[in-house]
Amino acid sequence: MINSEEGIGLAPDRELVRLRELLLGEHPRRIDEIAERLDDPTLRSKEVGAVLPNAILRHGPAMDALPEALEPQVEEALARSIQRDPARIARILSPIIGRAIRRSVRQALAGLAQRVSQTVDHSLTLGGLAMRVEALKTGVPFSEIVLRRSLLYRVEQLFWIHRETGLLLAEAVEHDVATRDPEIVSSMLTVVRDFVRDSMDVGEHDALDAVTVGELRVWVEPGPHAMLAAVIRGHPPESLRGRLSDVLDGLHAQYQTELEGFDGELGPFQGAPRRLARALVSQEEPGRKRMSPVTLALVASAVVLGGILFGRRFVENRAVEQYVRVLDEAPGVEVLETGRRDGRVLIRGLRDPLAVDPIQVAREMDIDPDLLAFRWEPIVSAHPDLVVLR
Amino acid sequence: MVNTNGAWTQAEGRDVVSKKVCLVGSFAVGKTSLVRRTIDDVYDEGYLTTVGVKVDRTEVKIGPRTVNLMLWDLAGEDAFAELRLDYIRGASGLILVADGTRADTIDSAIELKRKINRAFGPLPSVLALNKSDLVASWSISDAHCRILGRSGAWSVVRTSARTGEGVPTLLATLARRMVAP
Structure with missing residues (x-):
């Protein structure tokens, strides 16, 4: 039946096609091509694939719904990936969430343990008392001050x-x-x-x-x-x-x-x-910061100077003591008291005017007479040497 | 007060490639003595018996490149102790050592290679037939050696831990197999 119709209609169909070509030119062929592209799923996906990235990259307000539309699919894909190989996602995320988790858990626990331990250690010591005062003054918790003082690394x-x-x-x-x-x-x-x-x-x-x-x-x-x-x-x-x-x-x-x-x-x-x-x-x-070289030099000079002064004073004291003893044992002299006044050694006592000259004795003993001051009460000594002299 | 100090040194990077190499073989085939020919000994041999591994380092020049070989000397396998395969993980090459005077150590090396292949896949390998200074008392013939070399699974090098013969060739051969494109 069809064959017979085709047989009959062959010549007029060809003419119709020719007529259509004359009237419409290339358009019918283009329409066929477009129809083929729309009907063939492989061809369509290839074409969409070629423009999709560009479309997403340059999306305008019309594409605002895209993230929302993709959300369930992306979630589903992630869930499947995790089910299949959890280690893969863990590796990808590790640099991001690993930091936060590790830091917070570990530090919270270990920090607490360290605080407790250090605080107990320092509670009853003298240093600990000073730290408590500091904590009160500064408002910083005691445990933190303990930690700060004791952790050096x-x-x-x-x-x-x-x-x-x-x-x-x-x-x-x-x-x-x-x-x-x-x-x-x-x-x-x-x-x-x-x-x-x-x-x-x-x-x-x-x-x-x-x-x-x-x-x-x-x-x-x-x-x-x-x-x-x-x-x-x-x-x-x-x-x-x-x-x-x-x-x-x-x-x-x-x-x-x-x-x-x-x-x-x-x-x-x-x-x-x-x-x-x-x-x-x-x-x-x-x-316990290191001193600067200038400070160090100043401190060293002060120590050396102090040492020299102290040494000189020590030697001087020993000489004066010796001098006082010699003076005290001399006939007609009785030292009652010695002391220091205005940087000089003050010697107070009783002295017969015929007794030895204290300044002369000082010179003989290499003591600077200017360092000495005397307050003598004159007496008449009954010492035989002086009696003879008299 | 926490200070950050800027002092640091750059690791010797440039055109250097580092490779982990494992030395395996039966007990008393001379693995450790073989390594000692090429390195500045840093650690005591005691590690081998306590931990089962001792690591040493040596460098080989392949053209313009420096190949840094980290030699993991694994305690020898014998009737009482099996090789710990865990230590092979991450290795880029193998040095299998056998004693030319004891044919059974070659069989052990072949068996070890199979075992390692099964666990980690084929690795670039060199078989060191050690004690070449005692070649007169070797229990294997030249023909046997040639057959061993033809298998393609490894290169065969005759070495002597005592005289040092063959040791540079051994390391260069392995380095080339590992870094060849």
Whole structure:
């Protein structure tokens, strides 16, 4: 039936097509093309894909509804991704939320413990009493003053270590600190951490985060790809952990791509030591600041001068004592009292005018007569020598 | 008062690539002595028996590049102690050491390589046939050595921890295998 119709209508159809071409030109073909593009889903998605990013980037008020429309889909996609591989999202978010969580929980607990311990230690000491007075005067809590006075430390070395390989990515060190081969130290630290974790039967994510050797402490901050080991001298406050953690998070954020594809190339990390050095911090004991050289020289001069004056006075006193004894034993002289007045030695007593001349005796004993003042009560002595003289 | 000190040193970065290399092999094949030929010994051997690992460092020049080899000397495997595979994680290369005078240590090296391959996939490797100074008393023939080298799984280098023979070749061969594009 159709065939017969086609057979009959073939010639007029062709003419119609020709006529349409003459009248409408290219348009029918264009319409067919557009219809094909609209009907073919593969072609359509390809075309939409080509313009979509541009459309989103340059969206005007008409696209305001886009975030709202995408929200459920994005949430759904995230939920599925987390269900499938939670570690992936955790790694992505770690530099952002890891900082906040780690800092707040750890600092709150450790800070509290440290405060309690320090406060108890200092409550009944003399120094503690002075700190209480300071707390009353300044309005700063007593525990904080205790903490400030007792925590003195210096971060001497920092190692940024790739977790899986134990390789040293970057290092920062105080200029006056002697170091052993930092690359070996980093690897051995990784070994020891693994060893301790395996030996102690702890959880997969638990690890050695502090080592204390005498005055030195090594604090280790773990991160998703790399860890930060800090060698600290003294007693650091728990808040230092927050600072280390901030630096580590910053390094992760800056070198995220390089860390993910790390294969031993150190070139990309050349800027890391500068960022690392932000954690080379120290806290000095208040009141024990070093004196300036000028102050030191003045104090030294004062001490030397004081020493000289004191020494001279001592020698002088000894000589005067000797002189008074000699005078007192001389016939016709009786010393009743000695003392100092206006920088001179005042000697009071009884003296026969025929007795020895005190000034002459002083000269014989190398004592400056100007240093002496006398107040003699004249007497007539019955000493045989003077009787003979008389 | 918290002070931030600006003092710091730049890690030797430039054109340096660092690689973790594990030394494995049977008990008493001379791994530790082999390493000692190339490095400034920093740590005591005691670490090997207590922790099971001792790390040393050596550098190899490959053209303009410096390859920094962190050599993880893992305690030898024997009838009483198995190799701790955990320590291999993150390694870029392997040095398997066997004793030319004891054929069974070569079998052990082959077995170790298989075990490591299963856990971490194939790693660039070199087999050190140690004690080349005692070649007269070797229990394996030249032909056997050639066959070992043809497997493609590793390069074979004859070494002597006593005379130092072959040690630079061993390290250069491995470094080249690791950094080759």
